[in-house]
Amino acid sequence: GESLNRRLLTRPLRPAAYLPVYSSDAAVRKAARQLGKDFPWLKTTPVLGDFSRPIELPRARARRVVYFPGSTIGNLDPEEAHAFLAMTRGQAGRMLVGVDLKKDANVLHAAYNDSRRVTAAFNLNLLARINQELGANFDLRRFAHYAFYNAAAGRIEMHLVSLARQTVQVGKHRFGFDQGESIHTENSYKYSVEGFRALAGRAGYAGKKVWTDRKGLFALHGLTAD
Numbered sequence: 001g002e003s004l005n006r007r008l009l010t011r012p013l014r015p016a017a018y019l020p021v022y023s024s025d026a027a028v029r030k031a032a033r034q035l036g037k038d039f040p041w042l043k044t045t046p047v048l049g050d051f052s053r054p055i056e057l058p059r060a061r062a063r064r065v066v067y068f069p070g071s072t073i074g075n076l077d078p079e080e081a082h083a084f085l086a087m088t089r090g091q092a093g094r095m096l097v098g099v100d101l102k103k104d105a106n107v108l109h110a111a112y113n114d115s116r117r118v119t120a121a122f123n124l125n126l127l128a129r130i131n132q133e134l135g136a137n138f139d140l141r142r143f144a145h146y147a148f149y150n151a152a153a154g155r156i157e158m159h160l161v162s163l164a165r166q167t168v169q170v171g172k173h174r175f176g177f178d179q180g181e182s183i184h185t186e187n188s189y190k191y192s193v194e195g196f197r198a199l200a201g202r203a204g205y206a207g208k209k210v211w212t213d214r215k216g217l218f219a220l221h222g223l224t225a226d
Contacts, residue, residue: 073097086204089203103217
């Protein structure tokens with residue numbers, strides 16, 4: 001996972017310092033502690049912040065490289081992804097960005113509709129969190145996970161479909177659902193190598209290098225500010 005990726009990058013690159021950025025204080029401190037155990041020589045400075053907004057980073061003499069792991073950038077629509085890259089260009093001259101590649105629609109469908117229903121549980125957990133944090137009364141048994149590839153938009157869409165006509169209370173508000181009506185919970189955009197390079201180019205980055213797995217499912221882009 002992400003922890004393994006950090007170790008694999010840190011060992012050969014031997015950065016002067018590592019600044020993990022998380023929106024959760026507990027998560028950022030956990031990441032810093034784990035990396036400190038693995039690499040005692042590495043100066044680690046946790047930063048609490050939201051990557052969608054400008055972040056104040058400590059001043060550094062060394063060249064900064066931003067690592068945006070996984071395929072999180074796919075959860076932003078292309079306009080948001082462009083804005084994020086343009087904003088980050090002011091923080092660092094180089095980036096490593098993970099991108100999920102466009103591929104056979106059947107492969108994508110199987111990944112988001114896995115037989116163990118891991119993705120379904122992840123999607124339905126959104127309603128559980130709304131119940132816990134916003135005082136709602138969603139009955140998770142009355143909603144079903146639904147995910148499909150929207151080829152025209154180049155994205156996986158995740159929905160939660162109401163299985164019956166029902167009314168849900170969220171705090172002081174009431175929301176009615178018809179049977180078959182859905183809540184659009186998440187998008188996951190997929191890019192071709194050329195398509196993402198063009199997006200990064202519009203944000204002021206040149207795509208100098210790209211690495212892909214043998215099956216061409218995933219790409220890691222090395223970007224350099226123009």
